[in-house]
Amino acid sequence: METAYSDLKTTVKDNTILQLHNICFSYHSLLGETDVLHNISFSVKEGEFIAIVGPSGCGKSTLLNILCGLIKAKEGHRIISDNISIGYMLQHDHLFEWRTIYENVTLGLEIQGKMDKENTDYVLSLLESYGLIDFKDKKPSELSGGMKQRAALIRTLALHPQILLLDEPFSALDYQTRLMVSSDIGSLIRHTNKTAILVTHNLSEAISLADRVLVLSKRPSEIRKDMNIHLTLPDDSLLAYRRAPEFQDYFNEIWELLIDEK
Incomplete structure (x- = not known):
C-alpha cells in the first residue's frame, strides 16, 4: 500500500x-x-x-x-x-438570480476571458438544442426545475470539458x-x-x-x-x-x- x-x-x-x-x-x-x-x-x-x-x-x-x-x-x-479539462455538474443548479439565463451559462467563459464569437455561438447552439433559446433573457425564477437543470448543464458544457x-x-x-x-x-x-x-x-x-x-x-x-x-x-x-x-x-x-x- x-x-x-x-x-x-x-x-x-x-x-x-x-x-x-x-x-x-x-x-x-x-x-x-x-x-x-x-x-x-x-x-x-x-x-x-x-x-x-x-x-x-x-x-x-x-x-x-x-x-x-x-x-x-x-x-x-x-x-x-x-x-x-474537467466539468463538474452538481446536485443543484446554482444559477444566480440576478443574472439572465444567458449570463448564467456564459459565466465560466466570462471568468476565463473566453467570450469570443466561437464560444458564444456554441452556447447559443446549446440553448437552441435544449429548448432554452427563447428563455435566454429570462431570470432563473421564471424557469421550471428541468429547464434550470438544462441551463446548468449548458454552463458546464460551454467550457468544452473532456470529462464531465x-x-x-x-x-x-x-x-x-x-x-x-x-x-x-x-x-x-x-x-x-x-x-x-x-x-x-x-x-x-x-x-x-x-x-x-x-x-x-x-x-x-x-x-x-x-x-x-x-x-x-x-x-x-x-x-x-x-x-x-x-x-x-x-x-x-x-x-x-x-x-x-x-
Whole structure:
C-alpha cells in the first residue's frame, strides 16, 4: 500500500485519460478519524460513461471530488492525461438570480476571458438544442426545475470539458422531468462521445445511461463490482434502454450487492 498521495499529469496509453490507484481517504472530526474510501482503483477511457452507485454516505461524492482534484486523498495515486479539462455538474443548479439565463451559462467563459464569437455561438447552439433559446433573457425564477437543470448543464458544457462529472444532477427533479432531462443528457453524452462519470442512487438511471457501473460497499468503501453494461437496444432512447431484455438482470445483480451492504 502507498504511504502517500500523488497527483500526476502524464500521457496515458490505450485511450485511458484518468486513473485512480489504491485511493484511501479519511476525514477528521472531534470524535476522531473516519475512514471513507479504501483502496479504490479504476481507470476511465475516453468516451466512457461510468456510473457510481453505493449505500448512502459511502463516499461517492468524495470520490468525485478526488477525481477532479478538489480534494486530495490520504494515500494512492491519481493519474490524469495532460491538458484534460474537467466539468463538474452538481446536485443543484446554482444559477444566480440576478443574472439572465444567458449570463448564467456564459459565466465560466466570462471568468476565463473566453467570450469570443466561437464560444458564444456554441452556447447559443446549446440553448437552441435544449429548448432554452427563447428563455435566454429570462431570470432563473421564471424557469421550471428541468429547464434550470438544462441551463446548468449548458454552463458546464460551454467550457468544452473532456470529462464531465455528474453528482446526482437529477435528484431534485420530479420523476417525469428527471426521465426527460436524464434522457437529454445521456443522448448528448453518447452523441458527442463525451467521457462522463455519474453518481446516482437510482439504479435504473445508472444501468440505462452508463457503459460501466461501479458498485461501492458501505464505508470504508471498496469497489464491490465493476460491471460492464451491454443492453440490446431497439432504438437509442432512455425508455428503450430500460426495456432491454438484459436490464432486469443487471438491476437484480446490483440490488443484491447493495442489499448485502445493509
